[in-house]
Amino acid sequence: MARPRDTGVDAKVLEAARALLRERGYAGFALDETAARAEVARTTVYRRWPTKDHLVVAAFATMFETAPIRETGDVRADLTSTLGAIGAGLRRPETRALVAELIAAGTRHPELGEALRALWAQRRTAAAELLDRAARRGDLAAGADPALILDQLVGPLYYRVLISGDPVDDQYARALVDAALACHR
Structure with a gap:
């Protein structure tokens, strides 16, 4: 049986992704660095967001909450x-x-x-x-x-x-x- 997804991990990754996007923009954005900043395994990030673009859009979408x-x-x-x-x-x-x-x-x-x-x-x-x-x-x-x-x-x-x-x-x-x-x- 699969373990339920930890939404706390999602929040940490998205927060790290937003910070990296603000600092370095799209060109300087990397999934591996996002994983390191969020203190999660790279595979955790890639399982949720298979490409850079997927994670960028997910992180950018959370900015609309403001x-x-x-x-x-x-x-x-x-x-x-x-x-x-x-x-x-x-x-x-x-x-x-x-x-x-x-x-x-x-x-x-x-x-x-x-x-x-x-x-x-x-x-x-x-x-x-x-x-x-x-x-x-x-x-x-x-x-x-x-x-x-x-x-x-x-x-x-x-x-x-x-x-x-x-x-x-x-x-x-x-x-x-x-x-x-x-x-x-």
Whole structure:
């Protein structure tokens, strides 16, 4: 009979992986070093995450926990809160650098790119469901396109982080939400 998986080991490995990603980025990331930092056997890591990309995506996914999508029934407050949390993460230099590096690496490594897009698709689906419920409550115009609204909200954050270098502060998050909602009411 197989022994149950130790979730404490998973947490230690993911914590070590996040730290290594922040320090060295994707290019400097190694499963063996992650195992050493987590003080677990290499085979333990490889059994759970068979490739570097699997572990990178799993570790990156846990970073989204700092920007949860919460629903209070006030679409403006919910979107502003979510964008503010995303912006707060992106203000951290190591997170900014990691996002930029993973996006670039995802274009060169198709499996990584596919896994990252799947991760972002999960987040996008959760946010679209929030917007669908807001539309049913009448907070958005009939026929409002959740995908378009999300593009209008999140795209500018990443543009500022990756291209212009302009700030992604809470004031900017509120302005984005106000502008997007004004177009869809």
